[in-house]
Amino acid sequence: MKALLLAGGLGTRLRPLTENLPKPMAPIANRPWLEHLITHLREQGVDQFVIAAHHCSDVIRRYFGDGRRWGVKIEYALEPFPMGTAGAIKNAERLLDERFLVFNADIVHLPQLIPLLEFHRQHGGIATIALTEVDDPSSYGVVEQDDTGRILRFIEKPRPEEAPSNRINAGLYILEPEVMRYIPAQREVSIERETFPRLIQENAGVYGMVSSGYWRDMGTPARYRQVHWDALDRRFPLSMQGRQVQPGVWTGEGVELGSGVLLVPPVLIGNNVKVGDQAVIGPYAVIGDNCYIGARVHCSNSILWDRSVVRDGSRLSNSIFGYRTVAPAGEEFKNSIINQPQEVMQA
Incomplete structure (x- = not known):
């Protein structure tokens, strides 16, 4: 069975981080989210993927190639323009001839597939939508x-009492190839607003099952940060690179800590990171690979992507730095999102 990964969106709510990066390639715990997802699905028995891409599609293709490095096969269905969820599925039709x-x-979710697939086989309909339960x-x-x-039926944004x-909708579907007959070609089509309502109206058999787990x-900076804090708190059981050197502190290979450095859990530090004397890292700090943190820096509730530099005496709180971002000495960054556009991702 193939998995089609919809990765063509513009990620407008995460700008400027997504100006030159597809949103699914944004790192979660120092690895692109798309890599976490592919690795998880491979462990669930899925080894063939089609990636539907549009915005900065070359970033995804350069990083993953044919998937061989991850023990999977990856093909690409490039969208000539943003085609929406169902439009992207229709655009990949030539690569999808079975369920x-x-x-x-x-969407950050690592589902267990076997219960969903068994439910789909039992009901015999054309589509299964994985569902998640929310408080509001x-x-x-x-x-x-x-x-x-x-x-x-679907009821859009109802009042709680209604x-x-x-x-x-959890953003995961199991579809029979016959669904392609219900999707018009060569235009933007929403599976949520057009295709599923049509399938329901025509009694084609659309079923839903709750997919448990995180x-x-x-899609927003606040939610992006919260995914990281949940991972650090282990509410989201994402695999962490490196080793746990003290409770709630994970460090990679080649980490150099100066004298008097204080690591306040929870903290994740990537590979080949240098931290200067008397710096305070954490709580809730994620430092990417090959970063340099100067002396007397305070970094809390912040995420630094690979190759970022924070010079001596700067303070970061509630901020996100994109690839190769440089913070000058003695500056304060609070609620900041800064991105440098020139980074080219390499696997």
Whole structure:
């Protein structure tokens, strides 16, 4: 079975971090989220992938290539323009001739596939939508289901007292190839607003099942940071690179800590990072590979992507630095998002 990964969105709410980077390639715990997802799915038995890409698609292709390094096969369906969720699926039709999986690749979720696949086989419909349960469904499209799990309708952003459930679309689908007949070609098509309602109306069999485990849309800076804090707190059990040198502190290879450095958990430090004397790192700090942190720097509630430099005496809080960002000495960065556009990602 192939998995189609939808990675073509513009990521506008995460700009400037996504000016030159597809949103699913934004690092989570120092690895691109798309890499975490592919690795997880490979462990679940999926070894063939199609990546639907548009915005900065060359970044994804350079990083993953044909997938051989990860023990998988990767093909690409490049969108000539932003085609929407269903439009991207239709655009990949030539590569999908059997039952297939679809993932919104910017949703942070590591699902267990076997229960979903078994449910899909049992109900015999054309589509299964993985669902997640949220505390407040009023910001989402909520599903109404019957006792068999068949989806009767979607209700967009209902008031809490009017919501038929607290279940929403988790961004993972199991689809039969016949679904292609319901998607028009060569235009933008939303699977949520057009395709699924049409399939429901025509009684093609759209079912939903709750997919347990961590789920979060990382599409805003606040949510992107929260994914990291959840990973550091182990509420999101993402694999961490490096070793745990003290409770809540993970460091990679080749890390050099100056005298008097204080690491306040939770902290994740990547490979080949140098930290100057008397720096304070944490709580809630993620430092990417090949970063340099100067003396007397205070860095908390912040994320630094690879090859960033923070010079002596600077203070960072609640900030995100993109690749190769340089913070001058003695500056304060609070609630800042800074990105340098010239970085080319390499696997």
